[in-house]
Amino acid sequence: MQRKILIAFFIIMLLGILLSGFLNLTLIRTSYMDELESRLISNARLLERVVIDRGDSLTHEDLQTIAIEYGQRINLRITFIDYRGEVLADTLIDPDSVENHYDRPEITTAYEGEIGKAVRYSTTINEEMLYIALPVDFDTLELKVIRLAVNLQQIKEINQKLYNYIGVSILFGFFASLTLAYRYIRKIMEPIYEMTEVSKKIAEGDLRRRVDVSSDDEIGLLANNFNNMADRLKTMIDKLSDNNTKFKALLTSIINPIIAVDNMHHIILINPAAEKLFEVKAEDAMGKHIIEIIRNSTLEDRIKDIFENHQETQMEINIQDPEERILKIYTNLIKLENDPTRVIGIVTLLEDVTEMRKLEKMRSDFVANVSHELKTPLTSISGFVETLKSGTIEDEDTKMRFLDIIDIETERLTRLIDDILTLSEIENNSTKSIRSETYTTEAINEVTEIMRPIADGKKIDIITEVEGNLPIIYGNRDWFKQMLINLLDNAIKYTPQGGRVQINAYQKYNHVVIVVKDSGLGIPKNELPRLFERFYRVDKARSKKVIGTGLGLAIVKHIVLAFNGRIKVNSEVGKGTEFTIIIPTKIN
Structure with a gap:
């Protein structure tokens, strides 16, 4: 701002100096030209008197002598011209060599009976001249005009001096005025600088800063008002910060996802539970359309209905992104406290009822x-x-x-x-069952021996490849054996006579991996996701041939989960099925 004021001050000062200088220059030039014209006219009248006094005896040679003699005395060019424009005598050049002057503007005016004046470049002597042509009536020599001319070089020199004086005045005035203006403006700007610095600190969060300006002018009043504003701002921000802290604590403690949108359906609030549900960060979600977060056209239509009808509602929707879920949604209108009729948005509380x-x-x-x-x-x-x-x-x-x-x-x-x-029992007690040591190799061998007679009855070979020193796992030993029995029983049931069942067990990193693979009927790919559901049978034909309760694999899955493990299944119709169980060896 100081620079702008200085620039404006400099421009105004420069314009003032230039304007006054050029006005003075014009005035001096005009005065000088007027005085010079008056002097030329006076000298022309004196020459007219000299010519008249000489009478009829005056010859062309006498005119030439007068032109040269008087021209040298008064330092002017004198020219005598007849009624045809022919030069009769001239101070500077031979009249015989001069072209006709009839069409010269000052001569034309003189022929009309008035004093002719002109400033122009003389092609005769190649200089700019001021001409004064005085009309006379001297019939003896047919003399009609006495013209006096003066070289304008002198006025050019005067103008140049004036230009120099103005330039020096501008430079001196500029530096002097700029110095004074800089000091004066800086003194005026110091409180503004201070207020700017304090406002910057306040904007950065230092609400204790205040302006220290003691003056009785408008700047002092502005400083006092600024300090009062800062005090009120600090009070309001402290209050808002306290309310915001309480609001954030409340919002964070709510386990249900909460999203608020404005009238344009853009998100204005999202709590941590909603961030976790939709796998998005608050800073990325703020300002986005709600459909960009909850990709569901039904929700969009319902939000439109709520805004149009101003009705609060609840509903259930299915979402597919980031994963398939069922959400129960409760919506409430956001209304202005001082104008309850004006709705500015909707707050939405979501309840994930997928598991329910x-x-x-x-x-x-x-x-x-x-x-x-x-x-x-x-x-x-x-x-x-x-x-x-x-x-x-x-x-x-x-x-x-x-x-x-x-x-x-x-x-x-x-x-x-x-x-x-x-x-x-497994579902209800999996988290609080006795986690005893289970010797993996020993348990697998025991189950294999138990199931071998059943396999022999169907002429099915059981092939085992079990590492001799598998690490100990922790959990209910009976459940572990039940899990293996169910898997082997399933493999034997669905493997035709003459087939084989293979058991592999080995250690990988901090896990025990158990693989049960058969050469049986196999399972279609589309049936695999539901394989561990209670009472689920792959197909009726398969179920009729095999006696079972339909709970065996459901029990296997829950036992694996009780051991903090995971189970995978791969199968191909006509080639058999492979179950892979991975159980950690460390207690979690």
């Missing part, structure tokens, strides 16, 4: 499946019992066959109930 809905579906499916699985053997048992009670069956072999069927169905019910209880 999955559990509800699993519970519903489980009840339906259990009912179905229990109903089938119970119906069979009930039917055969009624038949036996009716006494219509007298053949003992038939009775025994019916009783065998009842016994088989009873065993099936027993296995089903045992599996349900086992699965329930």
Whole structure:
């Protein structure tokens, strides 16, 4: 700002000096020219008197003598011209060599009876001249005009001196005025500099800074108002900071995701829970359209309805990004405190009900499946019992066959109930089960020996490749053996006679890897994601051929999770299935 004021001051000062200088120069030049014209006219009239006094005896030679003599005395060029424009005598040149002057502007004016004046470049002597032409009436020599001319070189020299004086005045005035202006403006600007510096510190967060200016002028009043403003600003910011801290603490403590949008559907607030849910940072989400975060057209339509109808609502939506989820959404309008009729946005509270809905579906499916699985053997048992009670069956072999069927169905019910209880126990006690040491190699060998007779009955070879000193794992030993039994039992069931089942176990880094691979029927790729669900069967034809409760792999999955491990399955129809279990050897 100081530079701008100095530049403006310099321009004004320069314009003033230049304007006054050029006005003075013009005035001096005009005055000088007027005085010079008056002198030429006076001298022309004197020459007119001299010529008249000489009378009719005056010859051309006399005129030439007068022109030269008087021209040298008064330092002027004198020219006598007749009515035709012919030069009769001239101070500087021979009249015979001079061209006709009839068309000269000053001569033309003189012929009209007025004093002619002209400033022009003389082609005769190659100099700029001031001409005064005085009309006379001297019939003896046909003399009609006495013209006097003076060289303007002198006025050029005067103008040059004036230019020099003005230039020196401008330079001196510039430096003198600039020095004074700089000191004066700097003194004026010091409080402004201080206020600028203080305002910068306040903007950087130092709200304790104040301006120290003691003056009774407008600057002092401005400084006082600035300090008052800073005091009020500090009070308001402290209050806002306190409220903001409380708000952030509240917002962070809320476990449900919260997103607020303005009337343009741009995000103005997002809490940590929402950041985690949508895998986005607050600084990246702020200002973006909500659809860029929650990619769901239904939500967009509902937000439009809320703004148009000013109605608060709740709904459930399915989102696919960043992963498939079911969200329950509660929306509330954001209204101005001093104008409740004006809506400036919507705050949205989201509840992730994905697991809840999955559990509800699993519970519903489980009840339906259990009912179905229990109903089938119970119906069979009930039917055969009624038949036996009716006494219509007298053949003992038939009775025994019916009783065998009842016994088989009873065993099936027993296995089903045992599996349900086992699965329930694993689910409820996986986190608090006794984590004892399990010798991996020993447990695998024991299970292999238990299952070998069953495999031999189907002429299936069990091939084992187990490292001799596998590390100890920690968890329920019985569950670990149950997991292996279920996997081997499944492999044997779905492997045709003459096939083989292979068990590999080895250590990789800090994990024990167990692979159970069969050469059985295989599983279609589209069935693999649901393979570990309760009572899920790959297909009806496969289920009819194999007796089972449909809970074996569900039990395996939950046992693996109880050991903090993970399970993978690869399969190809007609070539067999491979289960891979990876269990950590360290206690987590």
